[in-house]
Each structure stands twice: as C-alpha cells, then as structure tokens.
Amino acid sequence: xxxxxxxxxxxxxxxxxxxxESAKGAVFYLRAGETNLAMPDGQVIRVWGFARDTSxxxxxxxxxxxxxxxxxxxxxxxxxxxxxxxxxNLNGAPVPVSIIIPGLTAAxxxxxxxxxxxxxxxxxxxxxxxxxYSWNDVKPGTYLYHSGTHPAxxxxxxxxxxxxxxxxxxxxxxxxxxxxxxxLFYSELDPxxxxxxxxxxxxxxxxxxxxxxxxxxYFLINGSPxxxxxxxxxxxxxxxxxxxxxxxxxxxxxxxxxxxxxxKVIAEDGRAYRYPxxxxxxxxxxxxxxxxxxxFRSAGQYAIYDRMMALTTGAGLPGGxxxxxxxxxxx
Amino acid sequence: MKPLAIVVFALFAVxxxxxxxxxxxxxxxxxxxxxxxxxxxxxTGDGDSILMWGYAVGNGLMQYPGPTLxxxxxxxxxxxxxxxxxxxxxxxxxxxxxxxxxxxxxxxLTREAPPDGATVVTYTFVASQPxxxxxxxxxxxxxxxxxxxxxxxxxxxxxxxxxxxxxPQTSFDREYLFVLSEIDPTIHELVELGRRSEVDMSxxxxxxxxxxxxxxxxxxxxxxxxxxPHQPYGCLPRLHPGEIILTRVxxxxxxxxxxxxxxxxxxxxxxxxxxxESAPGAGPDLSYxxxxxxxxxxxxxxxxxxxxxxxxxxxxxxxxxxxxxQPNEYAPDHGKPLPVQLPEKQNLMFxxxxxxxxxxxxxxxxxxxxxxxxxxxxxxxxxxSHTEKEIVNNDIFPGGMMTMLxxxxxxxxxx
Numbered sequence: 028x029x030x031x032x033x034x035x036x037x038x039x040x041x042x043x044x045x046x047x048e049s050a051k052g053a054v055f056y057l058r059a060g061e062t063n064l065a066m067p068d069g070q071v072i073r074v075w076g077f078a079r080d081t082s083x084x085x086x087x088x089x090x091x092x093x094x095x096x097x098x099x100x101x102x103x104x105x106x107x108x109x110x111x112x113x114x115x116n117l118n119g120a121p122v123p124v125s126i127i128i129p130g131l132t133a134a135x136x137x138x139x140x141x142x143x144x145x146x147x148x149x150x151x152x153x154x155x156x157x158x159x160y161s162w163n164d165v166k167p168g169t170y171l172y173h174s175g176t177h178p179a180x181x182x183x184x185x186x187x188x189x190x191x192x193x194x195x196x197x198x199x200x201x202x203x204x205x206x207x208x209x210x211l212f213y214s215e216l217d218p219x220x221x222x223x224x225x226x227x228x229x230x231x232x233x234x235x236x237x238x239x240x241x242x243x244x245y246f247l248i249n250g251s252p253x254x255x256x257x258x259x260x261x262x263x264x265x266x267x268x269x270x271x272x273x274x275x276x277x278x279x280x281x282x283x284x285x286x287x288x289x290x291k292v293i294a295e296d297g298r299a300y301r302y303p304x305x306x307x308x309x310x311x312x313x314x315x316x317x318x319x320x321x322x323f324r325s326a327g328q329y330a331i332y333d334r335m336m337a338l339t340t341g342a343g344l345p346g347g348x349x350x351x352x353x354x355x356x357x358x
Numbered sequence: 359m360k361p362l363a364i365v366v367f368a369l370f371a372v373x374x375x376x377x378x379x380x381x382x383x384x385x386x387x388x389x390x391x392x393x394x395x396x397x398x399x400x401x402t403g404d405g406d407s408i409l410m411w412g413y414a415v416g417n418g419l420m421q422y423p424g425p426t427l428x429x430x431x432x433x434x435x436x437x438x439x440x441x442x443x444x445x446x447x448x449x450x451x452x453x454x455x456x457x458x459x460x461x462x463x464x465x466x467l468t469r470e471a472p473p474d475g476a477t478v479v480t481y482t483f484v485a486s487q488p489x490x491x492x493x494x495x496x497x498x499x500x501x502x503x504x505x506x507x508x509x510x511x512x513x514x515x516x517x518x519x520x521x522x523x524x525x526p527q528t529s530f531d532r533e534y535l536f537v538l539s540e541i542d543p544t545i546h547e548l549v550e551l552g553r554r555s556e557v558d559m560s561x562x563x564x565x566x567x568x569x570x571x572x573x574x575x576x577x578x579x580x581x582x583x584x585x586x587p588h589q590p591y592g593c594l595p596r597l598h599p600g601e602i603i604l605t606r607v608x609x610x611x612x613x614x615x616x617x618x619x620x621x622x623x624x625x626x627x628x629x630x631x632x633x634x635e636s637a638p639g640a641g642p643d644l645s646y647x648x649x650x651x652x653x654x655x656x657x658x659x660x661x662x663x664x665x666x667x668x669x670x671x672x673x674x675x676x677x678x679x680x681x682x683x684q685p686n687e688y689a690p691d692h693g694k695p696l697p698v699q700l701p702e703k704q705n706l707m708f709x710x711x712x713x714x715x716x717x718x719x720x721x722x723x724x725x726x727x728x729x730x731x732x733x734x735x736x737x738x739x740x741x742x743s744h745t746e747k748e749i750v751n752n753d754i755f756p757g758g759m760m761t762m763l764x765x766x767x768x769x770x771x772x773x
Contacts, residue, residue: 334609342561345466
C-alpha cells in the first residue's frame, strides 16, 4: 500500500469515527476467529466463527457458531458492522474475510484474484485492518449474514449468523403479532474439511484442494446436534402465538417437520406472504430464512425434525436436525 | 432395449390385456387397524430382490408402502402395532394432532413396540381434517423409513364422496395415489447380512426410485399383481376425456422429487392436508398450476388434472365436420384434420403404446411385432420424476419413478 492510500485510509477511518454512533443506527463490532466445537460423539471440530465485541479495541466477545444474533432496533433502517479478522493464516498467507447479508441492499465492491476470478463479493477485512460494512435500508425481517469471501469455504467453516428486525415490539411483520420467539438455526459440518483447515492442509497442492466433495456428518440446530442431553427449547404456553424463525446456513436443503401441530408460515427470506400457509412441514433450502407462527393447543414437548432425514450424528448416533419445543399449560 | 426389459414389457402387456385395473385408491377402510412390522423382499425392475421392513395388515405379508389407511373425517382412529423385526419400531402421524400412544416402551418421538412379536402399542387420534397424509416409523426415522416403514393415510371429507376437501371445487371423478420414494440398496444389504451396526445414513446414495413402492414398468401393472406380493399398489392413472382426476402425491422418501405430468398441468389445491384457500370456506382460491410439482419429503399434495385435447388444433377422434360430438369433446377443434401428413410406415419406428392410429379409440395397421401395449386405443402420457436420473432401475433405463397416464376412449370402461 503506498503512502497516499494509507493516508486516505486513515482519513476515511477518522471520518467514520467522527460521526456520532447514534446517528448511524445499529453498530456492531464483530470479530472472525477460530474455536472448537465438541460433538456428542466426542469429536472436536475446529470451526471459524464470529464474536461480538464491545468496540474495535476490545476483543471481549466469544467466538461462536452460529455467530452472535444481531437485532436491529425497531424503526431503524441503518446498520453498520465493523469486522475484525483474527482468522489463522493458510498456506502462509492471511485469510481475508467479509460480511454480506442476502436480502439487504448494499453497494458491493467485489475483490478479484490476480487471474480475474472473483474472490470476495465485497471489500475484505485483513488481520490488523478491520473493514466496515454498512446498510441503510434494513426492513423488518429474518436474515442470515455470512462471509462473502470465498463463501464455498468460509460459510462451511462456520462464518454465519442471524440478523432480525421487528416491525414493532411483539410484531415481526405488519400485523404478525407474537408472544414468544423460538430460533431454529440450522447448519452442517463436514469434519474432513475442518480437519484439513486446522492442519493447514487445505488449498492448492494440499491433501484437500476444494470443497467439492462436501459430505456433512454433523447437523447442528443453534450450534449443536441433537443429543439426549439437550434441553427442549421453551416455546411459551398453550394459546400463545409462538414465532419460530428458521435459518438454513447449511449447504443442503432440509424440510423441518413439526410433529403434532400445524404452523402458519408467514414469511420467506424476510418478506411476509400475503396469505399465511398452513403446514406441518416445508422446504428450507440452503441460505433461506422462513418465519412461522404456531399456536399450540395442548401442553407437551413437540418434536421438530428434518424430514430430509439429516437425523444422524456422525456415522451412528441418532440425532442431527431434531429439537423439541416445550409448551407449558395455559397460565 | 435390453432383453430383460423386453421380457418385462411383454409381461406387462399380458397383464394389461387381462384388464383388471382399479381406478379407486386401494387400501384399508375402517376405524381400527392392526398392523405388524415385519420383513420381506420386494423386487425391482433391474431384477433385484431387496430386503425391506414394512407394515403388514394382521397376518398378511410385509408390504411397501404399508397399507393405505382410508378413513373418514371426524372418526376416532385406532392403530395397533406389533413388531416382528429386530429392533423397536413405532408409528407417527405427521399432520395429526393429539395422537395418544399407549403400551410398549417410551421412545424419543412416541411409544415404541419392542421386537417381541407380541407387545401391542395402540395409537389413537381423531382424523379431524380431510386430506392426504402419511404415517411412518417414529423410531430411527432416517433408517426405518428407508427400510420401508411408511404408508399413506387418506381422510375423506364428511361433506360427500368424491371430494378431496369439503369444498365443492375439490370434486373429482377418479383418484390416484402417488407415493414417491427411493432407496439405497447397500443399506438393505448390510441389514440382511447382519451388519446393521455398519449402516451410515450420512453416506446415503439411492439408486432405485419408486411410485407406490414399485419401480417402472411394474408401476403400470395391476393392483395386487400376483408376482409382486409385497408391492400391492399399482400406479396407472386413467381417465376419459374431460374427467377430473385427483392425484394424491406424497413425498415418502428423503429426497426432493420434481414430479412431472405430461398431457396437462396439475392444479394443486391442497398441501399438507390443507386446502389452499385465503379464508375458511373460500375454496381453493390459492391453488396453483404446475407442470413440475416440487414434492418435498414428508409433505403431501392434492392436485386436480384433466385432459380433453383442448387447443391441440385437431380433432382427437378424427371426426368429420358432420359427426356428433363425443362427451366432453373440445368443440372448437371438432372436425379439424390432423395438421400433418403421416409418414409411410416403412419410415417409422413404433412405440409400444402406439395403436396404429393417432386418434383416440382408433386402431391402425402395425407391422408385426410392434405396438401391443395399447389394448384400447388410448392416448398415453408419461408421468415421471423430472430428475431424469430417477427414471432408471439401478442404472438401467427405462424404469424408476415413472408411469403412464392413459386417456381412454369414452366407450372403454375404467373400473
């Protein structure tokens, strides 16, 4: 980087800091880094994830997969994410990272490899050089954010999370009132890739050269595969309107099926349907979000499982995309 | 065509000529059902014989899919299950609420029948809303549904016969069932060899695709064909011009199947056992028209289909202008000639379903050894998975998730 560019960057940064944060709407400080996830069968998987810090200077958040749930204040169309890059080097070089949010409009600045191929859908953050990502038209809805840099690798490694904005308090979209909220965030892990990345054995000339042989073995809801030890998710009480937000950050399609109750599917990709769709199951393709309202008619534990049968943990354990919603009796 | 396929098609032709097809959906009616989970072998179009687990009726054979349970809206349904297999099994009923399970042992999703051949688990529920549903094992669901423990459930509306739902705009003349599924034979081979513990469902790779538990061309054979004792349900929709058939489509496996009717679009009026309507009583005003229906595993679809030859631009009967109209004939094309001159026979190849004439109910001369699979002069339309690799039987074409719709001449009786 030449001196003129450096200076201009510093000026730009100073200019950004000079604006009071309150005037820019929601501001988040995210940090991409690595951590480990323990699977119910004893496997420990190296993943990349996001942490939410309180400032650019402090690294006081915890790296999680999925990343922190970002909530945009009601009525606020503006969003700024400052992204720090603490990812490990691969092949002796830093790994750039970025953030995109499908469904939110933003001016993107693609970055290309020297051979002209696109490497990143938008500008990148490097170790020591945070990037700033801004949106000014955030509509109420349920969204996924994820890395926009080498997404075939980085989304699979765990660089994703949820972003929500309500229309008003207790109102997801205009007229879509809810009393309780349940998050079902689906993602997948193929341990072969994670192992190769952890050992710096991924890339040209290494033992794993691409993500083309994707074969997920672990299916995570809110960051964990089902296990007998898992607690049911609280889903309010009988008669309440329960909003279930579905996210699929995996690379495959799935079909959540709610056993014993119907849902009113009210929105897809952060946009409300004109007419709700009454269903016990629906297709949840990769990268999609769906919102459903459920009014349970009796107390109990309701299973919700993937009807496309990602119901295994590793080779042998039952588990995977299975969760229970705990509904209590009407107060 | 390979010699094996010729033999199979010849068998099929014989069965067609026997003419014992059934238009109604075959199944078990009533309010109480005694099912036993047991093993048996199905046959597939590639000549394979595959171990399956399935639900049998009482002392009957294992069947794939399980018996289609046909019940009436509002009935209290009781299903009793015993288990002659080697691990616990159960039944869950997606789309039904308030299912009460008693007996047996507690399991993850419901109560389970232990593999002792004697313990009875009883499931009861009120079939509160009409529609097309399915039932399947709630135990190791990924593995046991693959093994065959699945079946269809049809709830008829109390408002009257020949309706899918209560609303009159859901009326039909005939109905047909399409349970779409697929299997990976290596899983079944491991189970048969006593190597159940080696089954890894994350390596699933299906190579056989089914309609109502049969691979094509067996899909087109009769219900209850004696050479398919474990696969009692055929899948051969037939209609007269202008009749409305209700197609009840079920995603019975674990993969998406884009189901493609030829001849006309499907009008999808219900999904997941619910009428597609904007408000209660509105009728299917949110219905939609598809020529490739996205069938999601675990979901069900009710679709109406009809065919008159409308807007073909020629008279499907080959009428002259002064001839009387046939029932439901598309009048604007009456008497219009076929707009092409048919080539000389020596310049043609003949498909098995060609009667020798392009006109409905008519026959023409065919060279010796050709045709033969069209006994009535009907018009044949292939219905199949639009994932074209699924219309094979373990790499042998044709086969798999494929059947024919037959538009029959008005004079031909469809049972």
